[in-house]
Amino acid sequence: MTETNGAMEQQPNLQLVLFNVCLGLFMTAMNQRALLVSLPTLTRDFQTDLATIQWAVLAYDLTLIGLVLTLGGLGDLFGRKRIYASGYLLFVGGSALCGLAQSPSQLIAFRVVQGIGGSMLLAHGRAILSVVFPTEQRGKALGVSSMAFHVGFLTGPTLGGFLIDTVGWRWNFFVNIPVGLLGVYLTWKTLTEAGRKRKAFKIDIQGALLLLVTNASFLYAMNRVPHLGLHHPTVLSIMLLSMIALALFIRAELRAETPILSLSLFRSRLFSAANLSLFFVATTQSAISFLMPFYLQIMMGFTPTRMGWIIIANSAVIVMVAPAAGRLSDRLGSRLLCTIGAGLMATGYYFIASLAPDATAVRIILPLALSGLGWAIFNAPNQSAIMGSVPKDKAGAASGMTVTTARIGAATGTAVSATLFTHGLATAGLTQMEIESPQSWGAVPEIFNQTFSHTIHVINFFTLLSVLFSAVRGAKR
Secondary structure, eight states: OOOTTSSOOOOSOHHHHHHHHHHHHHHHHHHHHHHHHHHHHHHHHTTOOHHHHTHHHHHHHHHHHHHHHHHHHHHHHHOSHHHHHHHHHHHHHHHHHHHHOOSHHHHHHHHHHHHHHHHHHHHHHHHHHHHHSOHHHHHHHHHHHHHHHHHHHHHHHHHHHHHHHHTOTTHHHHTHHHHHHHHHHHHHHHOOOOOOOOSOOOOOHHHHHHHHHHHHHHHHHHHHHHHHOTTOHHHHHHHHHHHHHHHHHHHHHHHOSSOSSOGGGGGSHHHHHHHHHHHHHHHHHHHHHHHHHHIIIIISOOOHHHHHHHHTHHHHHHHHHHHHHHHHHHHHOSHHHHHHHHHHHHHHHHHHHTOOTTOOHHHHHHHHHHHHHHHHHHHHHHHHHHHHTSOGGGHHHHHHHHHHHHHHHHHHHHHHHHHHHHHHHHHTTOOHHHHTOGGGGGGOHHHHHHHHHHHHHHHTHHHHHHHHHHHTSOSOO
C-alpha cells in the first residue's frame, strides 16, 4: 500500500499494523481509566482535594490539546514512523515517573510527559489505519481500533482497582512499561517511511500556544469558580483572557502558512457536525467518568476492586458492539447510527443521574451498559465520517482534530463537573473544609446524592446537543 504524502509505503502485514495501533490505543485508554479509579485514593494518600487532584487528569488533556494537531500535521509531511515510536517511548518514560511521584505537583508534571507521548500516539493511530486500509475496509478497521480502546477502558478499572487493593496505585503506571516497549518494537517492524516531502515546513508554534492558552485559561477559571465565585474579578479576567486567546488563535490560523488546524476542513458540513457531536458526547462522558469513582467508593462504600468491576459495564458492551457498528457504517453511513447512539447515551446518563443512595449494583450497571451501547453505535461511524470527509493528505490533521476535539470535550467535562459538584455542595451548606475533604462526603449521603444527580442532569444537556448535530450532519456518506 502506498501513501502519496510520504508517510508509509508497503505494509508487510496489515494485521500487524492494526494490532500495533490497537496496542497504543489500549495502553492510553487503560491508563486513563486506571487513573480515574485511583482518584479517591490519591486524594487520601496525598492529603489533597478534588480541585487539585483533577489536574492530574487535566494536565494530560491540556498537553494533548496543545500538541496533537501540530504532531498530526508533522506526520502528514514527514512520516509517522518516528513520531509514533517516540510516542511510545515518552509514554513509557512518563509512566515510570508518575509511578515514582511523591506529591500532587510531581504527579501533575509527569502527566505532562505522558501527555506528550500520548499526543504522538493518538495523533497518528487512526490516521495510519485510514491511509493503510482501503475505503471499503476503513470503517471495520476503525471499529476494531475502537474496540481495542475500550478493551483498555475495560481493563483499566478492573486491573487498576485490583492493583490499588494489593500493591498500590503506583503500579497503575508501572504496568504501561512492558506494553509500551512492545509497541516500540512493533512500530519499527511494521511501518516503513517513504520519501518525505522536501518543501519547507514551518511549525505553527504561535497557533499551538494560543490553543493551549485558550483551553488552559478557561479550565483554570472553571477551577476557581467554586472558591472565588463566578463574578470574582480573577475569574472574569481569566475568562476574558481565554476569549481573547481564542480570537487570536482563529486569526493566526487563517494567516499561517502551515496552520496546526486547517480551518478549511470545517467547510465540510459533515466534518463540522461530526466533530461537534464528538465534543458534546466527550464532555458528558468525561464528567460522569470523573464523578462515578467518588460515588461508588465514598457513597456506596465499594472497594477499588469492586468499583472497577462495576465501571467496566459500558466498556464491556462497547467491546462487543463496536466492530459491528464499524461494519454497518461502511454500508449505512454515520447520520442514522450516530443519532441513535447519542440518544441511547443520553438515556443511560439520565438513569445514572437518577441513582438513589441505596442503589443496587445491578441498578448501577444497567444504565452504564446502556450508555456503552450508545457509544459503540456512535463512535466508529462518527470517526469514519470524519476521516472520510477529508483528502488523504489531510488524514493526520483530521485524526489530530478528532483527538483534540475529544480531549477539549473531556477536559471541559472534568472541569465543569467538578465546578458544578463543589458549587452544589457549598449551596447545600457544607463548609469549605468539608468540600475539600472527599472522605467527609459519606457523612452527608443525602446532600452528596442530590448534588451528584443535579450535576449529571445538567451535564447531560451536552449529550442532547450531540443528538441534534448527529441528526443534521447532512448526507449519510
